Amino acid sequence: MIYTCTLNPSIDYVVKVNDFKEGHLNRTESANVYPGGKGINVSRVLKRLGTESTVLGFAGGFTGEFIKEFLSSEEITHDFISVSDHTRINVKLKSAKETEINGQGPQISKEQKLELLGKISELHAEDVLVLAGSIPSALDESFYKEIADTCLINGVKVVIDASGNALKSTFQSKPFLIKPNHHELGELFDTQVSSTEEAVHYGKKLLEEGVQNVIVSMAEKGAIFINQYGAYFANVPPGKVKNSVGAGDSVVAGFIAGYKEHGDYKKAFKQGVATGSATAFSEDLTEKEFAAKLINEVKVNEI
Ligand SMILES: Nc1ncnc2c1ncn2[C@@H]1O[C@H](COP(=O)(O)OP(=O)(O)OP(=O)(O)O)[C@@H](O)[C@H]1O
């Protein structure tokens, strides 16, 4: 079974404002609300690709209820730990540029944290756990490491989409896959990564530190995949970006769905990149048909 864990879910309030003016009254062109948070996006895209998963994490208040109802309406299984504060609302403002304001997230007690760890400790060797998104300030930065350590003991494959120390501290727990973008990769080594060569160089260092598979996404510049068997580059299809929220999560979902279907890293990588671009070219998360159409436009070459 595939599980996604979103410690800090959100309602994403996506507003379009023509010609947004800071410090003025602006009126919306359109406004939509979606359940958000990286793990939740992964589960929603997996569902669209025909792959079932269960959503784990913390949820509370009327915003938490909205998320649960929305996921249920999409027939996505969820098993949240209830918290008393409300789940955050993140603002995604689309005007000439995209601007995001992400909330801090609710208080989480020690008991609630232990309840989640208890659920995760029941996963076993056939399971995949996706840990995605920021760690709320109520929890220690080392929480992903704590989870990844438990999963290492139980043989659970762990996929991590996070950044900074929350990500770095998990390397010794041998995550199955991590997906930094090139900025996040640079941050891990206190440098800037701007070329494919640099991405391969630093990506290989991650393997030395324990990570099994690495995807480095570089937005319109393409993506690379590295593991012990080799390094590959994938181009991204040409197109107009309508929405970057959830594009990275779609790469993760496409890879997992592809790996589950084919058991082949190269095919999984190709599907991941196509799914990421399909979301980038859509108003919301991509549908299966669009991602499938773009697969033919992604070429993966060994480098
Ligand atoms: N200009 C683009 N053209 C085509 N595809 C794109 C473009 N920008 C992003 N994508 C798609 O989205 C994926 C993720 O983008 P990016 O490298 O910016 O990662 P990210 O920062 O994790 O994404 P997010 O915007 O979701 O935080 C890319 O691998 C690619 O598939």
Ligand SMILES: O=P(O)(O)OC[C@@]1(O)O[C@H](CO)[C@@H](O)[C@@H]1O
């Ligand atoms: O604050 P975090 O956890 O880093 O990111 C949360 C978030 O920006 O990521 C998703 C897109 O990837 C959105 O649905 C959500 O609002």
